Structure formats: structure tokens, C-alpha cells
Amino acid sequence: MNLRSVIRAHRLATTVLAAGLPLAAAALLSLVRDTVGTPTVVLVLVACVVVAGATGLRSAGLAAAVSAAASFDFFLTQPYGSFAIHDAEDLEAAVLLLIIGGIVTETALWGLRQEAALARQSGYLGGVLATADTLARHHESAEDVTESVGRRITELLDLDSCRFVPGPPPNPGAPTFHHDGALVRDGYQLNIERDGLPVDAAMYLLVRSGSQVRGHFVVTAATHIARPSLEQRRVAALLADQVAGWLAGSGQHVTGRSVHGSPQ
Known part of the structure; x- marks a missing residue:
């Protein structure tokens, strides 16, 4: 079984268990439904939805929300053992359970996405700081510096290869990364989020010090569709700027080296 099948x-x-949790809770509450009020029942079922939403799977959260509303209807409203609802307040509670469940699920997913974004930002910052530390080692050769930065750019943008070449790029119309993260080809900005990086051409990441282009990274992603975020592309440009500053300060010259990404 491959990784995708396991996932x-x-x-x-997880979705099946999430759907079963409110069902089991409602079945247990039905044993004491004469002594437990509707507000308590609703809170317990909402708590089940919160637990399901915390898994980070929208399908699990929504399944739990639907299950909570249906279980409340079946076990805890008259006529018991039926999905019919004769009391307007019970109908309102069931509908609110479904709505609250959906809101709780989306809120939990938003929080998880924010946490993941912060973790990514921390990782990007760590990579920039590690690169700055590498550039601060004056005993490093220019080849070692560009290879180290090329490796980080390869990982960051999910590339096949990244090779530093001195001087400006030979083809100004080729896809070129800008400092704002845009990738421009023949004057047109490409939609990376939708289409991914071009697989039919090499791309350039300029190593620029002021107005002087000291070199460029030739990057390729021909074997798969890579969709680095705007933030990732901006960090890659920042890494290239660090190389430019180091080359300007060290006065060293460098020949090209290729850095290959992990096999896809």
C-alpha cells in the first residue's frame, strides 16, 4: 500500500469515527433524557463536533455535525426512535446543532491553517538565518556558498535542480522571478498558484546587487507540477539577494554548480 492509499x-x-462519536453520545444521553435538559444535550453534542473538527479534516467535522443533528433528532426528541420532530423548539435545536457544527468545524480548520502558516514562516526564517550564517563564514568558497543557497532554494520551491551561473541570463524573455515573488515570462506574469511552475523551460532567479546583476540561478521543475506559494518565492528572492551581497563583499568569482532536488 502506497502513502497516498494510507492517507x-x-x-x-477518521471521518467514520467522527460521525460515530455524536451518535454514541446521543445514544448514551437517551438513557437519562428525562433528567437532562436540552441545553446540556446540545452542549455535549457540540463538544463532539469540536473534537472532530480538531482533527483538521473538513469531512470529519461536517460528518460529526450532520451526525449530531440526526442523533439529537432520533434519540432525544419526541417521537423517540424516529426522525420526525413535532416540537418547534426541538426542530430549532436540531437546526442550530447543524449550523453550529459547521461553524465550529470551519473555525477549527481556520485555526489549524493559521498555525501551519506560522510554522512555515518560522521555517522560512530559519532557512534565511542559516543562510546568513553560512555567508558569514569568510572561509567558505564562492562555489560552496552558491551551492548551499541553491540547495535551500531547491527545497523551498520544490525544484528538480538549481544551478548558479555568473553574469546576466542569456534570454531576457525566459521566465524570471521578481523580488515581489512574481514569475514573469515575455512580459506576462504567470499564475503559479493555478498552473504551477513551467515544466517546458528553465527559469531564472537573479542575483542582483543594486543595479548590477552578478549572476543568476537557473532553476527547473520539469518532472512534476510545483506550486510554491508567493511567500516561498519571495523568500527565494531574498536568499538570492544574500548571495549577491556576499559576492559583492567578498570579491570572489564563482563557476556554476548544479543542485538537484529529491526524486519525485
Whole structure:
């Protein structure tokens, strides 16, 4: 079984368990439904949805929300053991359970996405600081510096290869990364989020010190569709700027070296 199949199986199992949690809770609450008020029942079922939403799977959270509303209807509203609802307040509670469940799920997913974004930003900052530390070692050769930075750019942008070449790029119309993260080809900005990096051409990442282009990284992603975020592309440009500053300060010259990414 490959990794993708394992992930699918895990998501399916998590969604099934999430749907079963409110069902089990409602079944247990039905044993004491004469002594437990509707507000308490709703809070317990909402708590089940919160637990499901915390898994980070929208399917799990929504399945739990639907299950909570249906279980409340079946076990805890009259006529018991039926999905019919005769009391307007019970109908309102069931609908609110479904709505609250959906809101809780989306809120939990938003929080998880924010946490993941912060973790990525921390990782990017760590990479920039590590690169700055490498450039601060004056005993490093220019080849070692550009190879080290090329490796980080390869990982950051999910590339096949990254090679430093001295001087300006030979083809100004080729896809070129700008400092704002845009990738421009023949004067037109490409939609990386939608289409991914071009697989039919090498791309350039300029190593510029002021108005002087000291070199460029030739990057390729021909074997797969890579979709680095705007933030990742901006960090890559920042790494290239660090190389430019180091070359300007050290006065060293460098020949090209290729850095290859991990096999896809």
C-alpha cells in the first residue's frame, strides 16, 4: 500500500469515527433524557463536533455535525426512535446543532491553517538565518556558498535542480522571478498558484546587487507540477539577494554548480 492509499484510508477512518462519536453520545444521553435538559444535550453534542473538527479534516467535522443533528433528532426528541420532530423548539435545536457544527468545524480548520502558516514562516526564517550564517563564514568558497543557497532554494520551491551561473541570463524573455515573488515570462506574469511552475523551460532567479546583476540561478521543475506559494518565492528572492551581497563583499568569482532536488 502506497502513502497516498494510507492517507486516504486514515481520512476515511477518521471521518467514520467522527460521525460515530455524536451518535454514541446521543445514544448514551437517551438513557437519562428525562433528567437532562436540552441545553446540556446540545452542549455535549457540540463538544463532539469540536473534537472532530480538531482533527483538521473538513469531512470529519461536517460528518460529526450532520451526525449530531440526526442523533439529537432520533434519540432525544419526541417521537423517540424516529426522525420526525413535532416540537418547534426541538426542530430549532436540531437546526442550530447543524449550523453550529459547521461553524465550529470551519473555525477549527481556520485555526489549524493559521498555525501551519506560522510554522512555515518560522521555517522560512530559519532557512534565511542559516543562510546568513553560512555567508558569514569568510572561509567558505564562492562555489560552496552558491551551492548551499541553491540547495535551500531547491527545497523551498520544490525544484528538480538549481544551478548558479555568473553574469546576466542569456534570454531576457525566459521566465524570471521578481523580488515581489512574481514569475514573469515575455512580459506576462504567470499564475503559479493555478498552473504551477513551467515544466517546458528553465527559469531564472537573479542575483542582483543594486543595479548590477552578478549572476543568476537557473532553476527547473520539469518532472512534476510545483506550486510554491508567493511567500516561498519571495523568500527565494531574498536568499538570492544574500548571495549577491556576499559576492559583492567578498570579491570572489564563482563557476556554476548544479543542485538537484529529491526524486519525485
